[in-house]
Amino acid sequence: MTATIDRLWTHARLATMAADRPGIGRIDDGVVAARDGRIVFAGPRADLPAGLTVAETIDCGGRWITPGLIDAHTHLVFAGNRADEFEARLAGATYAEIAAKGGGIAATVRATRAATVDDLIATALPRLDRLLADGVTTVEIKSGYGLDLESEARMLRAARRLGEIRDVRVVTTFLGAHALPPETTDRDAHIDRVVAMIAPLAAEGLIDAVDAFCEGIAFSPAQVARVFEAARTHGIRVKLHADQLSDLGAAALAARFDALSADHLEWTDEAGVAAMAASGTVAMLLPGAFYFLRETRRPPIEAFRRAGVAMAVSTDCNPGTSPMTSLLLAMNMAATCFSMTVEECLLGTTRHAARALGREAEIGTLEAGKACDLAIWSIETPAELVQGLGALPLHARIRSAR
């Protein structure tokens, strides 16, 4: 414990989300102390060491403090929009029919390829700002609408720049194996190109993780495995869009490569759950896409609980299947659509989301040593964060306060 601290938040109720207390780690008369952007103490006021020199004290007036929220699965950077496709689906067209006519992901690829880095930043900023208004301090952003080296690089550069323009931690994921680009019908040839993109993108510091879409309409387990082998060669961790629309054994494939997370998981079977439990792979649940596509098959939440698989929740913000820019709303959908508890939703956007990004040593809980990323809420009880539909309960957002 350092004798001097920069900022001390007092009269707060804390949800530390730390594993040393049950549930959300509730502390009723809590304080958080920070120095050089790091938490040096978070706990009951009575346990705060005496004799500290405090530069600034902030009275929270009984408000709640949680770790800054983490949106650990987004496609935030893209150009254009697909509102026309939404209207067509309302009139009866299916996602597959729209894709067959050159819509769907291909439409976003066309718009994104035509956009400059500045264009991509300008269109992503309002979405990012909406997420920040929900107390998000870390956001993962995937590529995957460029599908050639230059366009993927532009997306990832735009993502990195967003983290400089706004006070938010950005984690980037290369999703070159998202869809087949319009110039080819040869899936294996696209995988060859994706594999070859990893080295130059990694050399430019643009890749924190590698992702793929394992699905009948996207890439097979064998094709995904080739991408993951290449990622492994470069020492880059992987994650996977797995078992969203059908069961290809994708969750087990992710586990075989020690994936940080397997995502979606509506069709994951018991073997997949067991494999994820053994590898410590996080189950990333994305109720926005489930809701927006009016899916009916729910991920095996009860099996994840029984097996002790950590569950995370994110927006999956994307123009086609989850045009959602509220992580609080994603939590509500996880509760209403997937019957997750309030505690699971909150852990799923803090401690477990940090794990899904491989950043659990840095963020996700209020504990000494972690970055001082805080969300301060004008609420009476944490359940309000999950209950609201479009509410804006955030009082203040602190990012690594100095």
Ligand code: DI6
């Ligand atoms: N799964 C999805 O739901 C999105 N990507 C993915 O791999 C769809 C993205 C889109 O339609 O633009």
Ligand code: FE
């Ligand atoms: Fe996604």
